[in-house]
Amino acid sequence: MAFINYSKREIQLKIVYYGCALCGKTTNLIKLHSGINSTQKGELVSLATDADRTLFFDFLSLSTQTLPGFDTRFQLYTVPGQPVYNTTRQLVLKGVDGIVFVVDSHWDKMEENVESFANLQENLIENHLSMAQIPYVIQYNKRDIENPAPLEYLEFTFNNRATQSLTFEASAYTGEGVLDTLNGVARLLLAKYSKSAGNKATKQ
Amino acid sequence: MASNFLGLFGKKKEEVLAPQASPTLSAPVEEAKPKSPPSGLIGLPQGRKRVTQRLSLKGLQESGKIAPDPTKIQLPSAVAPARAVPEPVEVDGTVDIPFSIILNSIPEQLLVADHATLLVHPEVMVQIGLPLSHVLSMLPSGKLEFSLSDLVGAIPAGFVQPLENIPDYAQTPISLPLAEVFRRIPPHLLALRSDQRPVDAAVKNMVDPFSKEALEKAQAVAKEKAVEADTQFAVEAEPAPELNPEPIPELVMEESVPEYAPIPEYRAPSFEAPVEPDFDPVMLAEAEAALAAVEARKAGVELPDVYDPILPPPPAYSATYQQEEAHQETPISEPSAEANAWAFPVSGQAEEAAADSEPEMDPALVEWARKMAQEESAAQSGEPQLSEPELPPYGEEETNLGNDLNSSLAQEEAVDPDDVVPPPTPAPGAFEVNKIGMFDALNAPTRPIRKPKNQPQPPEIKGFGSFNIVEKSQEIVTPVPSYTDPSALPEEFDQATPELEPEPEDSTQMEPVGSINFSAPASSAPLLSPRIRLSPTINRYLSLDENAEISFADVMNHVRRWPGVSGCVITGKDGLPISAVVDDVLFSKSLSAFAPKIVARVSELFVDLGMPEVQEIHVPMDDVSTFLFREADVYFILLYKEASLPQWYRKVIKAVLEEIATRHK
Numbered sequence: 001m002a003f004i005n006y007s008k009r010e011i012q013l014k015i016v017y018y019g020c021a022l023c024g025k026t027t028n029l030i031k032l033h034s035g036i037n038s039t040q041k042g043e044l045v046s047l048a049t050d051a052d053r054t055l056f057f058d059f060l061s062l063s064t065q066t067l068p069g070f071d072t073r074f075q076l077y078t079v080p081g082q083p084v085y086n087t088t089r090q091l092v093l094k095g096v097d098g099i100v101f102v103v104d105s106h107w108d109k110m111e112e113n114v115e116s117f118a119n120l121q122e123n124l125i126e127n128h129l130s131m132a133q134i135p136y137v138i139q140y141n142k143r144d145i146e147n148p149a150p151l152e153y154l155e156f157t158f159n160n161r162a163t164q165s166l167t168f169e170a171s172a173y174t175g176e177g178v179l180d181t182l183n184g185v186a187r188l189l190l191a192k193y194s195k196s197a198g199n200k201a202t203k204q
Numbered sequence: 205m206a207s208n209f210l211g212l213f214g215k216k217k218e219e220v221l222a223p224q225a226s227p228t229l230s231a232p233v234e235e236a237k238p239k240s241p242p243s244g245l246i247g248l249p250q251g252r253k254r255v256t257q258r259l260s261l262k263g264l265q266e267s268g269k270i271a272p273d274p275t276k277i278q279l280p281s282a283v284a285p286a287r288a289v290p291e292p293v294e295v296d297g298t299v300d301i302p303f304s305i306i307l308n309s310i311p312e313q314l315l316v317a318d319h320a321t322l323l324v325h326p327e328v329m330v331q332i333g334l335p336l337s338h339v340l341s342m343l344p345s346g347k348l349e350f351s352l353s354d355l356v357g358a359i360p361a362g363f364v365q366p367l368e369n370i371p372d373y374a375q376t377p378i379s380l381p382l383a384e385v386f387r388r389i390p391p392h393l394l395a396l397r398s399d400q401r402p403v404d405a406a407v408k409n410m411v412d413p414f415s416k417e418a419l420e421k422a423q424a425v426a427k428e429k430a431v432e433a434d435t436q437f438a439v440e441a442e443p444a445p446e447l448n449p450e451p452i453p454e455l456v457m458e459e460s461v462p463e464y465a466p467i468p469e470y471r472a473p474s475f476e477a478p479v480e481p482d483f484d485p486v487m488l489a490e491a492e493a494a495l496a497a498v499e500a501r502k503a504g505v506e507l508p509d510v511y512d513p514i515l516p517p518p519p520a521y522s523a524t525y526q527q528e529e530a531h532q533e534t535p536i537s538e539p540s541a542e543a544n545a546w547a548f549p550v551s552g553q554a555e556e557a558a559a560d561s562e563p564e565m566d567p568a569l570v571e572w573a574r575k576m577a578q579e580e581s582a583a584q585s586g587e588p589q590l591s592e593p594e595l596p597p598y599g600e601e602e603t604n605l606g607n608d609l610n611s612s613l614a615q616e617e618a619v620d621p622d623d624v625v626p627p628p629t630p631a632p633g634a635f636e637v638n639k640i641g642m643f644d645a646l647n648a649p650t651r652p653i654r655k656p657k658n659q660p661q662p663p664e665i666k667g668f669g670s671f672n673i674v675e676k677s678q679e680i681v682t683p684v685p686s687y688t689d690p691s692a693l694p695e696e697f698d699q700a701t702p703e704l705e706p707e708p709e710d711s712t713q714m715e716p717v718g719s720i721n722f723s724a725p726a727s728s729a730p731l732l733s734p735r736i737r738l739s740p741t742i743n744r745y746l747s748l749d750e751n752a753e754i755s756f757a758d759v760m761n762h763v764r765r766w767p768g769v770s771g772c773v774i775t776g777k778d779g780l781p782i783s784a785v786v787d788d789v790l791f792s793k794s795l796s797a798f799a800p801k802i803v804a805r806v807s808e809l810f811v812d813l814g815m816p817e818v819q820e821i822h823v824p825m826d827d828v829s830t831f832l833f834r835e836a837d838v839y840f841i842l843l844y845k846e847a848s849l850p851q852w853y854r855k856v857i858k859a860v861l862e863e864i865a866t867r868h869k
Contacts, residue, residue: 036414064413072413084790107383110346153386156394157344163401183412191407 002097002193010063010071013189014095015182018120019102020112021081024141027172028102029060029076032182035175036062062182074186081116090123098185099136102172103158105148110157117158135188137166139181144171295340298333299388301380303359306332309380314352314373316365327360339385340393348385349377500569741863745856756783759860763842766853770828771843774864775799786843799832799839807834820858822849833857835865 003012017025033044042061063073079089101120103113124130140154151169159167166184170177307328312318322328334350342348353374356364367374743750746762754762756774763772764785771786775796786792807818821832824847831849833840840861842849 062414074413107381110382112346114344114346147383149383150386152391152394153343155396157346160344160396160400162397162399164396164403166403166407179414180412183414186413187407187410190413191404191410 002189004070008071009069010073011193012073012075013097013186013193014075014077015098015100015185015189016092016096017076017078017100017102018089018093018116019081019141020104020109020116021083023081023102023104023109023113023116024172025078025081025102028100028139028141028170028178028181029078031172031175031178032062032076033060035179072190074182076182083115083119086119086123089119090126093123093127093129096127096129096134098189099134100139100181100185101136101158102139102141103154105140105142105145105154107147107149110149114157131161132163135185135192137168137181137184137188139168139170139177141170141172143169144174144176295337295393297336299336299339299385300331300333301384301388302328303330303332304328305381305384306355306359306378307363309378310352310355310364311376314364314370314376316363322363330360332358334380334385336389336393339389343382343386343389346382348380348382350380352376352378742860745860745863756864757785759783759864760785763857768845768850769842769853770845773799773841774861775839775841777804777837777839782838795830795841796839799841800834803832803834803839820854824848833861835861838865 002014004010005012017028019025029044033041041063045059060076061073062076063071077092079085079092099120101117121131124134138154138158140151142148155167159165166188168177168181168184170181172178304323307315307322308319315322339348351374352364353367355378356367742748742759743752743754746759748754748762760772760774760783763769771784771792773784773786773792773796774782775784776782777800779797779800781793781796784792784796786795803818803821806821810816810818819834823830823832828843828845829847829849831842831844831854833842833854835858838861840857842853842857844853
């Protein structure tokens with residue numbers, strides 16, 4: 001849930017990068033951290049194992065001015081993708097405002113992608129949320145590999161729900177599409193909270 | 205038996221040897237011609253038909269393994285209008301893939317021969333028709349699986365062992381390559397559902413919060429802020445020596461040093477305590493002169509290239525240096541005339557120098573230099589020094605008002621009155637005498653910077669901030685008693701125990717601890733990490749030979765052998781395990797990751813309550829209790845089967861942890 005600090009005139013929004021193991025969630029945050037101006041970002045906190053597998057989560061804070069008079073601070077989290085860390089994923093999803101679901105474009109990872117997407121829905125239910133409530137975008141990552149899964153298949157598999165979601169092709173390793181994905185989910189969030197703010201103002 | 209499953213698949217075109225690029229959805233069903241089986245393979249039974257009816261979804265569900273969810277895929281019809289209510293679409297037809305692809309997917313132990321042998325047979329190029337409805341229903345699952353019994357009914361006989369021989373594998377799911385199957389599916393069957401709500405136009409048209417323009421704008425704002433900060437810093441750091449002759453109060457450091465002297469000695473006793481060196485007046489004077497040079501350069505004074513603004517420049521050793529060396533013994537508070545001769549040219553030379561460097565010279569600095577030169581010349585001639593302008597005689601203020609006004613106006617142009625700091629007034633009873641001495645000592649920028657011969661180097665600070673720089677010869681080995689014998693423990697270890705351990709003596713009911721339990725691992729025992737000599741002290745704590753080379757893993761293994769201990773982890777403050785002996789590797793990593801956070805958080809709350817920092821946390825549980833120990837940046841986690849930890853366990857762990865923490869620094 002968005003946290004609004006009126007004294008600091010700051011809005012905090014929590015975005016979680018979700019996906020199967022080794023699909024590139026942490027790489028997304030690393031690229032964002034290296035590509036965004038230092039005045040807009042905080043430190044990248046990453047707790048990883050010796051093999052660079054995310055142990056609990058990564059955290060990156062980005063701020064920008066989008067709503068007049070308010071600084072908007074996006075807090076980006078990743079989750080550990082390994083199935084055994086489901087409790088950690090549930091914890092990270094608490095209070096989530098927006099989700100970036102990262103899909104690995106390897107054919108061999110399709111089953112894991114689908115399982116991770118199903119796991120995301122289950123964990124949202126555990127947090128009394130649903131995919132219909134939470135703005136989310138889908139990032140088709142690793143598009144630079146040889147013989148990636150075609151977009152038609154990815155769209156047919158992951159974006160065939162009642163409400164179409166924004167999708168982005170990306171290569172987090174090279175940084176391509178990473179910022180576009182963040183902008184996409186940020187736009188969704190800002191549109192959502194602008195609407196809710198407008199509705200409240202109308203009621204008052 | 206397999207005839208029923210033959211119906212699950214579509215046609216099998218045996219005559220087509222080349223892969224078919226475009227799928228044929230409605231090819232006529234034809235009867236397969238009997239073929240002789242490959243040599244060494246099992247052929248079809250006589251009279252068996254290869255191609256029968258088409259697959260139905262119900263049949264698949266009955267097969268037990270594949271249970272497609274018809275609600276997941278709602279394929280639109282080709283002519284369906286947009287936003288029409290979706291209806292399940294019956295898709296007829298098959299997707300034809302070469303038999304070689306299926307053959308490659310079957311595990312080799314289920315085949316009659318290895319893959320290489322079977323793949324050279326011409327029959328592997330036969331096209332096998334997979335039911336399209338089933339394939340489409342499986343696509344969103346990210347995999348395409350058929351049970352072996354289903355496949356056996358459709359593929360040529362003689363490749364897979366008879367199911368009678370492998371009954372346990374009849375329902376084994378065989379995963380077919382999704383990529384190969386997908387590229388043979390007609391694209392129009394992959395259209396998204398027609399009733400899908402599109403993305404909100406407001407979202408699409410919104411400006412990106414992190415666009416390039418926004419980033420550039422943020423960078424520009426950051427630059428402006430940086431420039432403002434630099435300007436503010438430059439104003440705050442305005443060079444004071446020219447305009448403020450007495451900047452002493454900010455530099456009286458020697459009196460404030462004793463405040464930091466009583467730093468608690470919680471470091472290892474074998475190292476020297478950090479020594480704060482006394483400030484050498486000569487060094488202080490040189491540093492002050494270098495600072496003045498830096499500030500003069502900031503003010504626009506052009507210095508020679510050899511003049512390093514950071515480090516004091518090496519002085520020009522004059523021929524009379526040996527004679528001048530005697531002046532080193534002169535107190536700095538009484539600088540001699542020779543000593544001041546370097547600072548600025550006297551009288552006419554000062555004007556020349558000012559004229560030469562007029563374009564770059566700051567007027568205030570020139571004025572200060574001129575005044576200093578006059579003072580120096582006055583000092584040479586034995587006249588009293590005038591550090592302040594002469595005041596007019598009493599009673600003449602009014603008559604000289606105009607002249608004073610002019611002179612003060614001229615001064616105001618060069619000197620900002622706000623920057624003039626009045627001379628410090630010593631508080632009654634304060635360190636007046638010392639301050640005066642310090643003032644004289646710090647008034648030495650006019651003293652020449654010299655580097656005398658054989659000047660003793662300042663003592664090297666050792667043991668300050670890092671113990672690793674202490675030489676081996678300086679290490680003092682503190683005798684440490686052995687803790688294996690509880691009676692030999694120091695008295696302080698027997699003091700009151702925390703309330704979490706009300707009855708530590710209960711542990712005596714456990715298995716007695718003997719030398720066998722605490723023996724070091726045998727030399728033949730496998731080690732988790734290379735052996736190193738951690739510390740002879742640790743060896744003594746653990747009753748090991750002092751010269752035995754052990755590793756962290758050895759220490760962990762040793763502790764793990766204690767009765768009742770089910771695991772132990774040692775980790776750093778970053779949460780990454782240094783060494784761990786826990787059955788569940790993931791759990792050990794979780795422990796190591798969470799322990800520093802738990803201790804830090806609890807400790808923080810305790811400090812907020814005005815209590816000391818937490819060094820231990822005992823978490824009694826029914827089955828396995830957790831005990832967290834902290835020493836500096838090293839954490840030790842012990843998993844113990846009882847709710848209370850034996851006292852001597854705790855003592856040894858704390859002693860070992862303290863030693864490791866000291867070494868870890």
